Amino acid sequence: MKVSVLALQGAFLEHEKKLAECGVEALEIRQWRDIEQSFDRLILPGGESTVMGKLLHELDLMTPLRALIEDGMPVMGTCAGLILLAERIADDSTVHLGTMGMTANRNAYGRQLGSFHTTAECRGIGTIPMTFIRAPHIASVSSAEPIAEIDGKIVAAKEGKQLALAFHPELDTDLRLHEYFLGL
Numbered sequence: 001m002k003v004s005v006l007a008l009q010g011a012f013l014e015h016e017k018k019l020a021e022c023g024v025e026a027l028e029i030r031q032w033r034d035i036e037q038s039f040d041r042l043i044l045p046g047g048e049s050t051v052m053g054k055l056l057h058e059l060d061l062m063t064p065l066r067a068l069i070e071d072g073m074p075v076m077g078t079c080a081g082l083i084l085l086a087e088r089i090a091d092d093s094t095v096h097l098g099t100m101g102m103t104a105n106r107n108a109y110g111r112q113l114g115s116f117h118t119t120a121e122c123r124g125i126g127t128i129p130m131t132f133i134r135a136p137h138i139a140s141v142s143s144a145e146p147i148a149e150i151d152g153k154i155v156a157a158k159e160g161k162q163l164a165l166a167f168h169p170e171l172d173t174d175l176r177l178h179e180y181f182l183g184l
């Protein structure tokens with residue numbers, strides 16, 4: 001199995017290390033021609049969604065990546081990647097890939113309280129560590145299904161083979177989330 005990681009900006013190397021630990025080959029998407037390689041899954045890392053969105057447009061990657069996801073390519077978006085997947089961003093008219101039926105609330109935990117670590121239940125996976133860094137949360141869902149909450153806030157959702165996480169499984173030692181994604 002080959003997994004492409006969007007490698008324009010942000011925490012893509014950490015995902016590549018996790019994929020290596022799972023025994024899976026990681027490819028990087030840095031430009032248009034990289035999506036012509038064959039791969040089976042896509043990871044959208046954490047970073048800054050505004051910057052990634054802008055680069056996706058400039059590099060002509062937005063439309064082909066959206067088409068791949070709409071055609072059923074399994075995708076996991078973490079943190080900024082969640083924002084890229086959301087069909088709506090609260091208090092913002094920007095839509096990036098927009099393939100998941102949910103509203104993302106950027107910087108939902110505020111600038112100061114933005115980073116914390118906890119453990120919580122993720123349905124279908126178990127109780128896992130969760131590291132939040134200036135994290136968004138999912139304010140509401142339309143077609144996506146919430147799979148984890150913390151203090152009443154949705155922090156993970158699934159829709160078909162799309163997985164959106166407000167936290168960073170690539171920064172913890174636990175492999176279960178990546179394994180779950182590889183099994184979708």
Ligand code: GLN
Pocket residue numbers: 045046047048049050078079080081083106107133134135136
């Ligand atoms: N707040 C960032 C954004 O809006 C996401 C933070 C992260 O990915 N760690 O893109």
